[in-house]
Amino acid sequence: MNRMTKAAVVAIALATTAAPMAAEAQSRRDDRREWRQDRRDDRREWRQDRRDDRREWRQDRREWRQDRRDDRRDWRQDNRRNDRWDRNNRDWWRGRAEFRDYRGARQGYWYAPGHGYYRVEPRYYGQRWQRGGYLPPAYRHYYVNDPYYYGLPPAPRGYRYVHAGSDIVMIALASGLIASVLYDIF
Numbered sequence: 001m002n003r004m005t006k007a008a009v010v011a012i013a014l015a016t017t018a019a020p021m022a023a024e025a026q027s028r029r030d031d032r033r034e035w036r037q038d039r040r041d042d043r044r045e046w047r048q049d050r051r052d053d054r055r056e057w058r059q060d061r062r063e064w065r066q067d068r069r070d071d072r073r074d075w076r077q078d079n080r081r082n083d084r085w086d087r088n089n090r091d092w093w094r095g096r097a098e099f100r101d102y103r104g105a106r107q108g109y110w111y112a113p114g115h116g117y118y119r120v121e122p123r124y125y126g127q128r129w130q131r132g133g134y135l136p137p138a139y140r141h142y143y144v145n146d147p148y149y150y151g152l153p154p155a156p157r158g159y160r161y162v163h164a165g166s167d168i169v170m171i172a173l174a175s176g177l178i179a180s181v182l183y184d185i186f
Contacts, residue, residue: 010130076148098145106164112163119164129169133134135176144168148183 081095098113104148108125124136144161147154150168155161161170168182 004145028183109164110139110142110165114145115142115163118142125165127165129164129167129178129181131178131180133178135164135171135178137176139164140171140173140176152182 005164016163016171092150096113101116106117106121109121110120111117120139124139129135133136140162142163144150144163147161152161152168155170158173159170160173161168169178169184171178
């Protein structure tokens, strides 16, 4: 065999083995690219699913809050309509839990619904409270539990409604200054 033949045989042998190896390397690169692309696509889908889930969760939360608001609004309207203080009805307080201890007016005592009777200094018995006056410190903690029942709006920040005899007064918590008075509740 001459040299040319040997070189041709070696060239053919190399070509037959190198070509599949090169093709296999190319195939591996293509597989790797496809795998990376699949991974990117999977991540994109996962992120989109998360976004969709968050949107749905927010929407569900909004709907739940709106339902709660509607329920509270309906409850308040029902209670205001059916169970409310009425100045023309002398027995409006009967059957209410806060008045279970109430036995009528007693000399020397005031009654605060939910708190019971409490002793009053003689100088304050029969007192007619005025806006701009001051409620004594001893009588400032008999808070009105349900101002909505009496048709009162919520007290502003720093103020509270307080029972003072048969009246309800709105006072400044810091000083006891009377901001408004609702006379002769019971």
